[in-house]
Amino acid sequence: MGTVLINLGKHRRDYWGGALMMFFGLVAILEGQSYGIGTLTRMGPGFFPVALGCGLVLIGIVIAGVSYLADEPDNETFLPAHPEWFAWACIIASPLAFIVLGEYGGLLPATFACVFIAALGDKETNYVQAAKLGAFISVLGIALFSYLLKIPFPIIRGVW
Amino acid sequence: MVETALTDLMYGFGVALEPQNIMWCFLGVFVGNMVGVLPGLGPIATISILLPLTFSMKPVAAILMLAGVYYGAQYGGAICSILLNLPCHPPHAVTCLDGFPMTQQGRGGVALGVTVIGSFIGASFGITEMVFLAPFLVEVALKFGPAEICSLMLLGLLAGSTLARGSPLKGIAMTLIGLLIGIVGSDIQTGIPRFNFGMIQLADGIEIAALALGLFGIAEFMNSVNQIAKVDTKYSNIGLKDMRPSKKDLKEAFPAMIRGTLVGSLCALIPGTGPTISSFVAYATEKKVSKNPETFGHGNIKGVACPETATHSSVQGDFIPTMSLGIPGDATMALLLGALIIQGIVPGPSLISEHPDIFWGLIASFWIGNILLVILNVPLIGIWVKLLMIPYRYLYPSAMFFICIGVYSSNNDLFQVGEVLVLGVFGYILLRLGFHPAPVLLGFVLGPRFEENFRRAMLLSRGDLMTFLDRPISAVFIALCVILLSTQAFFYFRRRKKPATGEDRALEAAENPAVPGVAGE
DSSP: OHHHHHHHTTSOHHHHHHHHHHHHHHHHHHHHHTTOOBOSSSBOTTHHHHHHHHHHHHHHHHHHHHHHHSOOOOOOOSSOSSOOHHHHHHHHHHHHHHHHHHHHTOHHHHHHHHHHHHHHTSTTOOHHHHHHHHHHHHHHHIIIIIIISOOSOOSSTTTO | OHHHHHHHHHHHHHHHTSHHHHHHHHHHHHHHHHHHHSTTOOHHHHHHHHGGGGTTSOHHHHHHHHHHHHHHHHHHHHHHHHHHOOOOSGGGGGGHHHHHHHHHTTOHHHHHHHHHHHHHHHHHHHHHHHHHHHHHHHHHHTTOOHHHHHHHHHHHHHHHHHSSSSOHHHHHHHHHHHHHHHHOEEOTTTOOEESOTTOGGGTTOOOHHHHHHIIIIIHHHHHHTTTSOOOOOTTOOOOGGGGOOOHHHHHHHHHHHHHHHHHHHHHHHSTTOOHHHHHHHHHHHHHHHOSOGGGTTSOOTHHHHHHHHHHHHHHHHTHHHHHHHSOOSSHHHHHHHHHHHHTTOOOSTTHHHHOHHHHHHHHHHHHHHHHHHHHHHTTTHHHHHHHTTSOHHHHHHHHHHHHHHHHHHHHTOTHHHHHHHHHHHHHHHHHHTTOOSHHHHHHHHHHHHHHHHHHHHHHHTTSOTTHHHHSHHHHHHHHHHHHHHHHHHHHHHHOOOOOOOHHHHHHHHHHOTTSOOSSOO
16 A cells, blocks of 8 residues: 555646546446436436536546646645654544444443544553543543433443 | 614623523633644534534524634634744634744733734624624525525635635535535435435435544544644743733734724625635735834734734624525534534524524624633633643544544434544545645535525526526626636736745645744744
8 A cells, every 4th residue: 555655646646636536526427317317497316416526527627637737846745754654543543443342342441442542643652641641531531421411322331 | 774783782692691601602712712722623623523512402502602612712822823833723823923923022921912902802893793784684685586595605605615725626626525425315305315325324414523523623633643843832931910011012003903803804704715814814914004014023013913803803704694694604604504504493594583592692692702701811811821731642632532422422323433534534635635625514514505496496497597697686696706716717827936925834834733833933
């Protein structure tokens, strides 16, 4: 995955931006026309999505085209100068942990894991600090959401 | 007309002064002020976290509180800019240019004092503007049919996406993406599920809190993690007595405040030019009219007073099109409108007559909230300054939890936590490709009403698109759209490379947390 993304960086970002918009536009057109377009007088559910999709394809072409015509160098790359792979992974894993542990464990383990994992993403935070922060937010979160706001979410599933 | 407005305003004070409404208003401005001070957490993310918690509240209380977060954050943002040179809240980025040099000269307290005075003046003017202008706009807008509403929305969307920061083309693309995301869910007329890709959970559409938290929460954290510069708090020892500006300071700052107010209130009326644009325009104007522009950037008090006043005037004025026409000017306003829609309130010109308690109560609460903020900021400045020392590495993991639980509590559904994650990663990719996600929210909120009115207009005109040009008011809006787009294109082709000024660097810094500071180099 790393090498693909590095190759991505060799092209202007606007080519990729334009291509992404065209892609979403095409998805909208293909999916939208299956709902029935109808006529202007009696529009079907698919009319608006298809119209938006056409607009998006068009604007994608214009974005890429303007970038091709204007010779200004794009001095930023898709990946930042110092990619934070580990921190990004932590930020993505944090809600995932919340979902999985929330489903099978309950609010307490979900909260702790969510905060603990996200905190590890910072270069200066060590395991102990992350665990302390996780514990602190768990206590605060349960007091606030379970007791004060009474959100239906068992603290530990099956036990509490 | 003036008299009715004043009577209605008195009624509004009656609503806003109800004990629990005052409490929610206070809570809103307090939380807003706090997140405004904290580097790295903006008002949009905060409002979206709080949004699901307002579902069980009364609509008036909910909107008072959420609006309070927004303008409260503006008071906090200035502290961050002036004392830390951190342009982390875009509307206040330009304040760093003169605010931080003042701090280095030991006059940071004075800068804060002038800011508080200017903020109050600017906000008061913005509110007054709303009191008298909004009912007038409503009177005109009530005569609109579907065709007019449609063209007006088109104008709002185009202005919101092309006048904001970044490339206008990409802004339009983001609006279209937002409109498409708004389509997810069941079609209003036929009930056919659209864009749910086989997932039942998407049948009700995407939750606005999930969208906002993904784009302005998770995406922002991915952008800022390990990038926020070490906060230098050596100047943050400010007491109450440091804040009092001298007579000379006030005499210098006062005309600048008036000019700032004017710029801000004008910018507020144009959708898309929210507080950020108006503070930059105000700074540039102030520099231009000044007899000695070379002193700007070295701690000129006017360079603090003018943009700050403009920001606050514009923040309050932003509510005018949002509340009177139902057309939000920026992402925050779209979010507040979304909060009203969730409460079952249809935004638009009929809001004032159908829900006068919301409209006039909100306006009255602005004044109460601003007075509360002045009280909170003058004697308690020391406490806010202490908040500056909370490092980002503790802040963002805690915010991750509040995002997860906030979006969960909107429907008690873990699926939506997954929605936030997907939208967040998507938002970060867009950010890296140079797209600013704010117009997505505009398109998302306006989308369903836009489609509905478009269908209705087409039904009425029997499928004749010329109806948008045949009806005079609608034709005016369409003409404005064309003028807007052609001026944008004109400026695009005329643009030449100019040497970067302080303002450009401040603007760049506002968009990029990796840039440590802008002033005093």
